[in-house]
Every structure is written in C-alpha cells, then in structure tokens.
Amino acid sequence: MIDPLAEVVTLLQPGARFSKFVLGASPWRISRSNAGQPFYCVVLEGRCRIAIDGHESLELLPSDFVLIPAAYGVAMSSLEPPPPGIETPAPIALGNGEYRIGAPDGPIDVRMMAGHCSFGSPDASLLVSLLPQFVHVRGEQRLATLVDLIREESREQRPAREVVLSRLLEVLLIEALRSMAGTNASPGLVRGLSxxxxxxxxxxxxxxxxxxxxxxxxxxxxxxxxxxxxxxxxxxxxxxxxxxxxxxxxxxxxxxxxxxxxxxxxxxxxxxxxxxxxxxxxxxxxxxxxxxxxxxxxxxxxxx
Structure with a gap:
C-alpha cells in the first residue's frame, strides 16, 4: 500500500544542515528569522518557552519535540525571561557543537538540541504546503533518540555520512508527523490522513x-x-x-x-x-x- 506521508517526505529530499546542543541558564531569550527554513528542537532536560511566527508562546517540557517545516520567526526563552529591553548575550561556544546561553555563572536549567535541516527538492514549497505549519509532540522518546543519532552522525566523519543523515532525517520527519495523527493538526496532509x-x-x-x-x-x-x-x-x-x-x-x-x-x-x-x-x-x-x-x-x- 502506498504511504502518502512517506512519499511526500521522500520527495522533499531532507538533508542535515546544522544542529547544536544548547545549555541554558536563566534568564535568557533568543530570537531569529529563519526565512522559511525547516527548524526542529527537542528538550532533553528542564523547561523553556517557544513562540513561532508571532503566535502565543508554548511551554516545552522534557522530551518535547517541535518541528516547523517552514519557520520565519522563532523566539525561545527561559520560563522567566529577562525584563523587556535587556538583551541576552550571544551564545558562548563550548566546542564540540555545544553552546551555553544566559547567565554566565548561573546553574544550567535546560538542555536541548536545536537544528535546521534543508529540503533539496526544488518543489519544496509545494510539498511543505501539504504539511502542518507546526508540529509539537510530547512524550515520544523515539523522537529524542532519533535526534541523538542525527547529532552523533553529524559530528563524525564516517563513510556514507550524508546518506545516513538523509535517511535519519526522513525517519525523523515521518515519525514527528505521524505522531500528530488524531490531534488538532493544522490543515494539511497529516490532518487529512487522520x-x-x-x-x-x-x-x-x-x-x-x-x-x-x-x-x-x-x-x-x-x-x-x-x-x-x-x-x-x-x-x-x-x-x-x-x-x-x-x-x-x-x-x-x-x-x-x-x-x-x-x-x-x-x-x-x-x-x-x-x-x-x-x-x-x-x-x-x-x-x-x-x-x-x-x-x-x-x-x-x-x-x-
């Protein structure tokens, strides 16, 4: 039997672009414009907030996974963000793909993986339009495990690295999207299949x-x-x-x-x-x- 969701993800040709391990010490706030790039993050420990494309912020818990097939504005912060007008210093690179953000001497209260993937298909905008605008999955350890595998593979220079990464990303996207079945997904292929x-x-x-x-x-x-x-x-x-x-x-x-x-x-x-x-x-x-x-x-x- 043909699987429409798998077909769309395969045609998208996902590839690994960038991922990092972020350590946060309250208070902190970061925001960036991603110009329609696919963005994902998974909270490994602690809690934080995320606001996507101007929507109301959402509290993220341990093992929460977020996927935005086409992100234009993403803002993340500690549960208690800095006062308005107080800028958070740029993240400090710790090496090996790890970054620290927030109070330089404060205790670490959140650990997460965040990254961007790319869609190689020249038809990506059409295919992305068939997907939900925003995917939030809670309590799926399989997704956190897949992100760990992607992070490990992206840091190593093993044979067939790009092939393995593209396959892992395909599985990650399918797993995240099918985890939304039966939920209040935004209009798109996932909601139709549910x-x-x-x-x-x-x-x-x-x-x-x-x-x-x-x-x-x-x-x-x-x-x-x-x-x-x-x-x-x-x-x-x-x-x-x-x-x-x-x-x-x-x-x-x-x-x-x-x-x-x-x-x-x-x-x-x-x-x-x-x-x-x-x-x-x-x-x-x-x-x-x-x-x-x-x-x-x-x-x-x-x-x-």
Missing part, C-alpha cells in the same frame, strides 16, 4: 495517480456524499480535492523530469494525462515553464 474516510481517498490518489479521478468518485471511495466529502476534504487538507490531485501529479512530474525518467509523453501517462499536449499545457500553467524547458534547466543546474 480522518479515516478522507485517508482512503488520499491513498487512492497516491496509489493510482494515472486514474481519471473525479470528486464524485473520490467521495464514493470515502463513503461520503459529494458535498460532504468536498467540504470535509477542503477543511482538513486546506485545498480542494482536485487541487490536491493536481499538486501531487505536478510534484511527481517534476521529480520524473529532473531525473530524466522518460520522454514527455511517457511522463504525461505516468501522472495521469492522456496526451503530451494536455500535460504540457497543465504543466506550463502550473510551473510557468514547459516540461521540456523545465527538464533542461534542472538537469543543467544539476550538472548532468
């Missing part, structure tokens, strides 16, 4: 992207009326069913074109279009470039 009826339709689209799906047929798969299915899908996933199907077909097509996996006519059939011309029109409208030009540009950029 709805048993919608999940059947979503899996159908991923399993058979070449099929000529209609809203009525997808509603039948989900055992819902057409209007109920359309409204429920739109509310849970954040886009209409046909818009989701188009986005997924285009993501698949772009991946096949980048990897030079056949002629345009062959790729058109593999993503559900009966003719190369129909596919080319849809692709050009969606991407802004004809498929042949897109393939040529991407392969040139990759040095192939």
């Amino acid at each position: 709805d048993g009826r919608l999940a059947v339709a979503i899996r159908g689209m991923h399993e058979h992207p070449t099929h000529g799906w209609t809203v009525a047929e997808l509603a039948k798969e989900a055992a819902l009326s057409r209007s109920t299915f359309f409204e429920r899908f739109n509310r849970a996933v954040g886009v209409a069913p046909m818009a989701y199907l188009l986005a997924w077909r285009m993501a698949l097509a772009k991946d096949l074109l980048r990897r030079n996996e056949g002629r345009v006519a062959e790729i058109a059939q593999r993503v559900g279009y009966s003719s190369a011309s129909t596919f080319s029109v849809a692709f050009t409208r969606h991407v802004g470039r004809p498929p042949t030009q897109y393939a040529r540009d991407e392969q040139r950029a990759a040095g192939r």
Whole structure:
C-alpha cells in the first residue's frame, strides 16, 4: 500500500544542515528569522518557552519535540525571561557543537538540541504546503533518540555520512508527523490522513495517480456524499480535492523530469494525462515553464 506521508517526505529530499546542543541558564531569550527554513528542537532536560511566527508562546517540557517545516520567526526563552529591553548575550561556544546561553555563572536549567535541516527538492514549497505549519509532540522518546543519532552522525566523519543523515532525517520527519495523527493538526496532509474516510481517498490518489479521478468518485471511495466529502476534504487538507490531485501529479512530474525518467509523453501517462499536449499545457500553467524547458534547466543546474 502506498504511504502518502512517506512519499511526500521522500520527495522533499531532507538533508542535515546544522544542529547544536544548547545549555541554558536563566534568564535568557533568543530570537531569529529563519526565512522559511525547516527548524526542529527537542528538550532533553528542564523547561523553556517557544513562540513561532508571532503566535502565543508554548511551554516545552522534557522530551518535547517541535518541528516547523517552514519557520520565519522563532523566539525561545527561559520560563522567566529577562525584563523587556535587556538583551541576552550571544551564545558562548563550548566546542564540540555545544553552546551555553544566559547567565554566565548561573546553574544550567535546560538542555536541548536545536537544528535546521534543508529540503533539496526544488518543489519544496509545494510539498511543505501539504504539511502542518507546526508540529509539537510530547512524550515520544523515539523522537529524542532519533535526534541523538542525527547529532552523533553529524559530528563524525564516517563513510556514507550524508546518506545516513538523509535517511535519519526522513525517519525523523515521518515519525514527528505521524505522531500528530488524531490531534488538532493544522490543515494539511497529516490532518487529512487522520480522518479515516478522507485517508482512503488520499491513498487512492497516491496509489493510482494515472486514474481519471473525479470528486464524485473520490467521495464514493470515502463513503461520503459529494458535498460532504468536498467540504470535509477542503477543511482538513486546506485545498480542494482536485487541487490536491493536481499538486501531487505536478510534484511527481517534476521529480520524473529532473531525473530524466522518460520522454514527455511517457511522463504525461505516468501522472495521469492522456496526451503530451494536455500535460504540457497543465504543466506550463502550473510551473510557468514547459516540461521540456523545465527538464533542461534542472538537469543543467544539476550538472548532468
């Protein structure tokens, strides 16, 4: 059975960019703009607060895991932050990827791992739009263990280091996202898959992207009326069913074109279009470039 969540994460091509071990001594406050970069952190000991993209702050407990697929503003602080206007000194590098922040002589009251990963897919913004804006998982030791493995691997220069890191990050992202099933996730693929009826339709689209799906047929798969299915899908996933199907077909097509996996006519059939011309029109409208030009540009950029 096709797993839509695993497919999206695999297409994202996650890679390790930067991670650090942070020791905090109250009071402290740090904030930064991440320009849409994926950010994650896990609290190993103690407690702290995090505020994401201007939302209300959230208290983090030991083993709490936070993932932001596209972060623009992240602020973290001790439970009792410094008074307004008092700047926290820059973190002090202790070596070996460890940093200390806050009172220079105070006791350490929080330990956490924080880091950035990167998404290698040129289509990352589309795929990220299918994920929740913010993932907060509490009490999942598996996630803390995975972060420890990533930290250890990133510090060593072992053979196949990048391959191992990319696989660990894939597992980390899938584990974090599936841990949200059944929770109040923001609209996106995870929330759609947590709805048993919608999940059947979503899996159908991923399993058979070449099929000529209609809203009525997808509603039948989900055992819902057409209007109920359309409204429920739109509310849970954040886009209409046909818009989701188009986005997924285009993501698949772009991946096949980048990897030079056949002629345009062959790729058109593999993503559900009966003719190369129909596919080319849809692709050009969606991407802004004809498929042949897109393939040529991407392969040139990759040095192939």
